[in-house]
């Protein structure tokens with residue numbers, strides 16, 4: 001039986017008693033048990049930066065990638081897995097793509113060839129979500145988005161800029177923005193969750209040039225360089241006994257052919273993979289490591305700790321999505337939503353040789369209100385990977401006290417040209433089952449989209465009326481988080497007119513966003529220290545307004561320096577980075593004009 005949440009009961013007009021069902025969440029019914037016997041932990045070695053493969057584009061020019069079918073070993077106890085990979089010339093990479101290293105201010109061209117022959121997750125394609133006439137099982141559409149890139153519209157890799165097997169697309173990346181840990185990944189409309197799941201994602205490290213004012217040079221002068229700099233691309237996955245990918249169908253919804261609908265509100269895997277290996281180990285020297293942490297998962301949030309002998313050790317976050325923070329921020333835990341990145345430094349120097357440090361996770365699924373208990377299928381994934389401390393000494397240069405030559409421009413001090421109210425809503429059917437999520441209660445195809453002035457600064461209030469957290473991502477720009485504040489969800493929803501009185505349910509296309517001011521509750525909380533940097537993806541918590549200040553061009557703050565260095569006009573998108581939400585239908589176009 002589907003257990004309804006208070007919100008669902010409210011939407012269905014059947015509230016029997018407020019709070020009676022508090023804490024009960026339909027997610028328990030969504031999580032299927034993993035068909036895999038779980039492989040052993042910490043036996044695989046983590047692929048490092050060099051082993052992931054590097055394309056060094058710091059000199060500019062052009063390069064090529066081929067998207068191909070491949071077979072990948074996530075763990076020797078699993079069979080080989082049919083995957084997709086981005087392969088450089090001469091490479092036989094079998095999952096993800098090489099890490100592209102670029103230099104700030106030096107542009108280059110990337111030509112990507114779609115050489116895919118069949119989709120490894122064809123069984124999970126949802127015909128209700130993909131454009132009419134598409135044949136993604138045998139002829140998958142692809143689009144390569146540089147996530148966090150200050151990119152022109154034609155090189156953005158948006159959901160409708162897809163290209164088919166046998167064709168190519170050339171992207172130009174100016175790299176006219178702060179040094180940062182970006183990533184590239186697929187973005188094909190209605191297919192993103194399956195293309196990324198299959199392997200179409202890769203790291204992109206934008207560096208400062210040695211001799212300039214920026215310290216993110218990768219040469220070890222200020223920060224740990226390779227091999228002490230390691231990307232950690234964290235993705236939960238689920239496998240069938242033969243090693244093939246599993247993606248459980250949605251038993252609560254029926255497809256037109258009468259079978260369970262392939263689309264589910266969230267995918268949660270029962271195995272943690274990092275850089276394409278299950279629960280890997282990394283042997284570390286006694287010194288500092290710079291981990292470029294990517295939440296590359298479809299829907300899973302992580303609440304991460306580095307635990308040794310049951311104690312969470314202190315580490316420092318030095319950068320957020322769009323570049324370095326003003327100064328290192330001391331942490332002993334880190335929450336990352338899908339699409340977010342964190343640039344952190346962990347010091348293993350004080351640990352005796354032989355120490356085992358486990359990267360643990362304590363985030364509920366869905367985040368943050370999912371069930372505490374762990375049903376078969378693994379929710380939450382309590383362990384992610386392990387670090388084994390060696391006796392040799394590593395990188396021991398002290399961490400700089402200041403990470404930027406000039407402090408970050410504080411957008412909170414600049415008056416925005418406009419404030420927009422942007423509600424996040426979940427749409428349920430009459431049985432209380434989620435059927436889609438929306439921005440502004442409009443579908444992706446709606447012509448009712450946001451138009452912003454080039455080089456203007458806007459405040460966007462992300463008003464989360466749902467029960468779950470949503471990581472909201474804007475293309476083109478890097479923004480700042482002002483803070484968060486609780487609000488009266490029921491009062492606000494009633495004021496929008498989103499709910500159809502005839503059914504008591506949110507009806508897509510109805511109503512309009514209204515100012516949230518009259519519904520605010522309690523005091524606003526400022527952004528935590530590790531969010532006081534440049535962001536392109538921000539977690540909007542349920543029942544809260546998340547305020548962000550967004551530059552829509554390099555001159556948006558009157559000439560004060562921003563993370564982005566370019567202004568472009570044209571069409572982009574903003575969306576939830578839970579890929580199941582993005583695909584159905586929590587994504588809108590917006591236009592810079």
Ligand SMILES: [Cu+2]
Pocket residue numbers: 437469470471576577578581582586
């Ligand atoms: Cu979402």
